[in-house]
Amino acid sequence: MLLRELRETNDPALREKLIEAHLGLVEYLARRFAGRGEPLDDLIQVATIGLVKAVDRFDPDREVEFSTYATPTIVGELKRHFRDKGWAVRVPRRLQELNLRLGTVIAQLSQDLQRSPTVGEIADAAEATQEEVLEALDSAHAYSLISLDAGTGEDGLSYHEQIGSEDEALEALEDRVSVGPLLQRLAPRERHMLYLRFFKGLTQSEIAKELGISQMHVSRLLAKTLSNLRSGLEDENEPG
Amino acid sequence: MADRVVVRIPASTAHVRVVRQAASALAALADFTYDRLQDLHIAIDEVASRILATSQPPASRLEFAFEIDGGDLTVTARGDSPVREGGQFLTKWSQTILNSVTDRLEIVSDGVAEVTFRLGRGVVT
Numbered sequence: 001m002l003l004r005e006l007r008e009t010n011d012p013a014l015r016e017k018l019i020e021a022h023l024g025l026v027e028y029l030a031r032r033f034a035g036r037g038e039p040l041d042d043l044i045q046v047a048t049i050g051l052v053k054a055v056d057r058f059d060p061d062r063e064v065e066f067s068t069y070a071t072p073t074i075v076g077e078l079k080r081h082f083r084d085k086g087w088a089v090r091v092p093r094r095l096q097e098l099n100l101r102l103g104t105v106i107a108q109l110s111q112d113l114q115r116s117p118t119v120g121e122i123a124d125a126a127e128a129t130q131e132e133v134l135e136a137l138d139s140a141h142a143y144s145l146i147s148l149d150a151g152t153g154e155d156g157l158s159y160h161e162q163i164g165s166e167d168e169a170l171e172a173l174e175d176r177v178s179v180g181p182l183l184q185r186l187a188p189r190e191r192h193m194l195y196l197r198f199f200k201g202l203t204q205s206e207i208a209k210e211l212g213i214s215q216m217h218v219s220r221l222l223a224k225t226l227s228n229l230r231s232g233l234e235d236e237n238e239p240g
Numbered sequence: 241m242a243d244r245v246v247v248r249i250p251a252s253t254a255h256v257r258v259v260r261q262a263a264s265a266l267a268a269l270a271d272f273t274y275d276r277l278q279d280l281h282i283a284i285d286e287v288a289s290r291i292l293a294t295s296q297p298p299a300s301r302l303e304f305a306f307e308i309d310g311g312d313l314t315v316t317a318r319g320d321s322p323v324r325e326g327g328q329f330l331t332k333w334s335q336t337i338l339n340s341v342t343d344r345l346e347i348v349s350d351g352v353a354e355v356t357f358r359l360g361r362g363v364v365t
Binding site: 106110115116117118119120122130131134137138179197198199201203204205215219222223226227229230 | 257260261264265267268271272273274275276277278279281282285286289293331333336337340361362363
């Protein structure tokens with residue numbers, strides 16, 4: 001077994017080979033944490049660190065599969081990453097579940113009512129109190145709990161068709177000098193969302209429909225993008 | 241007579257969450273739609289961050305006063321310190337954002353930065 005051989009030889013090439021052989025597991029686990037406010041590439045990097053640790057620490061004499069051993073190490077590394085990023089507000093399970101349910105409830109109600117539902121309507125449909133609904137929505141922003149399946153609808157979206165008019169709109173901004181470079185750095189979907197909301201004046205539910213993602217997903221992405229822009233602006237424009 | 245609620249917080253972004261939570265509760269009372277609730281949060285975040293970013297000396301408290309009148313919520317936000325000399329309280333970008341998420345926007349600068357904005361609860365039929 002390669003891992004036993006590695007223990008005996010400490011051969012760096014072998015170590016490399018073992019790490020590469022398990023990158024699939026790394027990506028699989030990283031994806032489980034995607035959509036919580038950290039780019040997937042970063043997550044894969046963090047998860048890879050976890051894998052390296054697992055390879056270095058695995059004891060071949062213990063009678064467990066390597067993947068069984070590596071999974072909690074990698075997940076631990078990912079969780080630590082979120083904790084270090086200040087995202088790890090502990091969200092009670094009850095709220096997590098309600099939060100996941102709200103995504104569906106809000107989408108369904110918006111479709112049935114052909115408008116955005118009120119908090120009261122959401123609470124009734126989710127069989128929860130208004131307080132619980134507000135608490136769950138708030139927890140979602142503290143720790144972005146995008147459900148793992150949350151259809152991202154990224155396929156088939158042609159950003160390029162939009163970019164021309166978007167650029168014009170963005171350039172019309174007087175303070176493009178400050179915001180402009182930051183906007184350029186945004187992911188196309190985030191830019192597009194800002195454009196739809198603040199320049200085309202679409203509501204969040206209309207954006208959700210247009211992009212084929214849940215409304216809760218839209219509001220989280222918008223809030224996060226704006227907050228990133230703000231901290232970027234502060235870094236660049238507000239010295240001291 | 242409109243219901244009035246005032247929330248005063250230490251001037252830090254961490255505490256803005258408390259304002260958002262209060263705003264959510266009030267918006268639920270006023271029967272706001274989910275869309276409008278999110279708009280309200282965006283407006284609060286934007287205004288709070290501008291007050292924090294432009295006050296000189298740095299603000300020590302932020303005050304948000306909410307008034308519910310029928311289906312409308314009026315919010316007045318102010319710091320306790322003037323806008324830094326030569327500083328731009330609401331940038332064009334901030335105004336673009338605020339204009340799209342609120343129904344009315346009013347900026348007062350009488351020594352300290354102050355913004356009032358109003359949001360309707362959204363279409364409920």
